[in-house]
Amino acid sequence: MSQLWAALATIVIGISGAALYFWGSNLLLDRIYPARAADTATASRNIARAALIRPWLFLGPAILALTLYLVYPVIASLWLSLHDRSGENFVGLANYRWLFGDAGFRESMFNNFLWLLVVPAASTFLGLIAAALTDKIAWGNLAKSLIFMPMAISFVGAAVIWKFVYDYRAEGSEQIGLLNAIVVALGGTPEAWIATPFWNNFFLMAILVWIQTGFAMVILSAALRGIPEETIEAAVLDGASGLQIFFKIMVPQIWGTIAVVWTTITITVLKVFDIVLAMTNGQWNSQVLANLMFDWMFRGGGDFGRGATIAIVIMLLVVPIMVWNIRNARKEMEGR
Amino acid sequence: MVTGPKSSFGWVVHLSVVVFVALWMLPTVGLLVSSFRDKDQISVSGWWTALSTSSQNLVFRAPAGDGEEVVNGRYVLKGSVLDGASGQVSAFGFSSREPAAFAPGTVADLKDGVTLTVAGDGAFELSGPASFAEGRGQRIFYTAEVPPRFTLENYRNVLTASGLGRSFLNSMTVAIPSTVIPILIAAFAAYALAWMPFPGRSLMIAAVVGLLVVPLQMSLIPLLKIYNSVGQALGFDPKSYIGIWLAHTGFGLPLAIYLLRNYMAGLPREVMESARLDGATDFQIFTRIVLPLSFPALASFAIFQFLWTWNDLLVALVFLGPQDDKLVLTGRLVNLLGSRGGDWDILAASAFVSIAVPVLVFFAMQKFLVRGLLAGSVKGG
Incomplete structure (x- = not known):
């Protein structure tokens, strides 16, 4: 149960952390480039600059996660596929040659x-x-x-469900799998x-x-x-x-x-x-x-x-x- | 609605749908019925016989001398092979080679002058020249017509004994944060992609669409290497809940961003323009207008992600590992299939425990699920 509390605490910390990031970084941006400046020229320049940066603040965490979890692995997998089992020694196309054989x-x-x-x-x-x-x-x-x-x-639950459908008992004993029971009832022989x-x-x-x-x-x-x-x-x-x-x-x-x-x-x-x-x-x-x-x-x-x-x-x-x-x-x- | 010449063969349609639904329900119903059946009955008869009486070959071991009486110089031991349960004995015997050699009510001669009789209602009478206290108790084989028995015992067993309760908690611990974290990150990103003009935006959207289909398998080995080296450098276990939450976040983000962006892009432009004229910043527009309006899309994604993380096996095996204390429900089921594949009672009840939560979520939130599916898939009619 303590583990569930730890999970809940982590959720709260994680969410407030993320919220703090989005809120704080936006606040910071507004401080650096205030929209209300002394003269209009500075103000409009500030607004334009902030508008240039803000999308990347919003996108930042997503880009980071996508790069680490999906983009980098594609490149790393290509690199690893040219290396041996430990991933350290270069072996060229040996893995691919092995694969097709x-x-x-x-x-x-x-x-x-x-x-x-x-x-x-x-x-x-x-x-x-x-x-x-x-x-x-x-x-x-x-x-x-x-x-x-x-x-x-x-898929695992489905596999158990279907195990009850496909189950096989030797010919002559009572079938408890639905499919074999139907086959036997129709006069066939049960199959594994x-x-x-x-x-x-x-x-x-x-x-x-x-x-x-x-x-x-x-x-x-x-x-x-x-x-x-x-x-x-x-x-x-x-x-x-x-x-x-x-x-x-x-x-x-x-x-x-x-x-x-x-x-x-x-x-x-x-x-x-x-x-x-x-x-x-x-x-x-x-x-x-x-x-x-x-x-x-x-x-x-x-x-x-x-x-x-x-x-x-x-x-x-x-x-x-x-x-x-x-x-x-x-x-x-x-x-x- | 689709209209057509339907009145003429309306009943054919009804019948076809009934057959279709029955076919699709049957496997699940089988599991549900099995999980409530008596342990002994599951493995000797199909679940569809659960409501009728079944004929079973059973064994009863008579107590070794307890309660025997001396009548006319012979030791007599009485009792019932059914031991309080209802049923009808149709044959009995005293050796495993001929378990049904005698009809109920007849007297069987065991060696050394011992006789045994079992009546149709299960009452037996052993009588012999010597006390039955010596030895381990006579085994009585009998065939009985046993009425259907439904029991909650399988569930009690799996929830207490086989580590399923623990796995249930583990699955919860994995699924809930893995659902919540990506929503927050994706919502901000989706807003930027939908309503903030910046160079490279359409390229980013295309990238998200592309990443939607990148197979997870791709990421496993490189990430495992990163996790291991980070864990070693910082001195903690690389197989942690934080690791799997982040992994699920990364894998779920493309769908989250895609769904939310599509939805947010469809929100009325006027609402946002007028807010901007009133001096609202992007941050305020997002938190006060866009986020509340996007609730249906957020709910759709939350359901998808919850179902996917709860049902996932691969990511959990790789990033959390197969140790007993960290096994999630799907992993536990795979283990049971391997080690106790013949224990149908445990298997059925465990499987049902593991599918109960997603199925409940499914029925409760189906509306949002369907909406999300449609938003993600129906393009160009």
Whole structure:
């Protein structure tokens, strides 16, 4: 309990410290360049100078934190990826050469591409269906909440939840996993879903799809509601069927939002780590890049060079999305 | 609202949504039901059978001579294998090889003239020529139809015994400051990016958008090195709460700045202009006008950040470490999965404890969460 008090005290100290910084630095700036000076020329010069400095006072802490926690690490990782396990001796491209010859890395890349193909597509598609369906009914908001709820659950919590679905007992004994119970009830034989190479990837993916569908649904639902009524009414008058209206009139109008949802989920997929760690820890050919990196960071003595190299690969996969996002944001700002 | 020719197949829509919701709820409901089930029942039957009676193979060890009587020269020991619980015995036996060899009410001959009978209601009668006080007590195997039993015992166990209470506090200690600190820093930065003209502003905004997607994995190794060397130089433990708060702050800032800037940029210009004409400084405009008006955006980000820091495993493992006293809930769950993967009762209750807080926050604050998601994602229709 004392630890919680310490945390609370730190919050208070931290917040008052930050508040003091913002308040004090502004006060100081106003003292150095007072807006009310003897002659107007000095006053306007002071105001202009203060206006030049003030934004950087406001931005200061944020720039500091962003540089230390996100910008510097990108550069440092590049540097580390050219060094050995201790991060001290330069080894050139040896880590990259090792990487492309490594079976574990190839397996992770293959699995990551499977995840990238399946999870964003499945989540977006299911989210679109859920959005279209729930928008049409009176209790749609309740249904949305329930489908959206898994988003609040941690990947580890989700892994435990799905362990109860995928559990396997030997043939003949009573199955306590839902999936195997259904398979047995339908006359099939139970399978160890999580321990079956290749296919187990898809059972792990199902967990992420389960979490991300709600996210896709919420955003796509808002986009669907933003479609101008006239376009739909015109189609109804022309005698289009419900499905035709949905796929030929509505979906094309929300391509932009679909792309945003798709890329956001893609980034989540690239970082996925907890699910694999908790369900299989990379056994049975289910390794992915993020977990492989964690492996190299800590287990096996900890090889910072190779770990950083894998981080660089993850980063490279993200770069196209990053560029696309920045271009979109700039376009949007020019539109304002 | 979306309108279409819906009346003709309205029930199809309703049915599809019911199926969709049921599919999405089922795994979580399974965990919830399991966490309230009796320890013995979880591992022998699926949670969907929880409401019906289940057939179980159980063992009862008769007390070694306690309460035996002498009747007609034979020692007789009576009792009930169900030990006060309700249920119906459907078979019994005296060896583990044939645990269901006898029907209830029949008399089984054990060696040395000992006989055993178990009735359908669980009452047993052991009788033999010698006292049962010698030995460890006869084991009685029986198959019983046991009615569903729901219990809070799993929760009592995990909260007291397996370190979960401690981890709960740790998670709180990590999540709350990690949510509050970035809001303050980001709010000032967002105001500057939204309402203060200065050279390089659009470049800064582009940088924030770019940093939004930088994978966290990137930062772990370099930061760990910094933390270790700073810790060594100043002589304190590099794995501290302050370290993880700052890390979460750094990782959460891009989203915070992005969300808040978008929101603040949408505030009406006139309000700020007139305040400026009245002689208000930027600092006053920010604290008295912009901050209160931005409450919805602040709330959205706070929820995001709280959910993310509470549910995070990676950052906690790296910057706080896997030691028992610093383990957060997610880390504890991973450990339980590894070490006690077969103890379903502990696993289910622990998992539910760990997801209860974020799920409550989710349902209470859903409105803000959705608003924040939309502000961050819907661009160009």
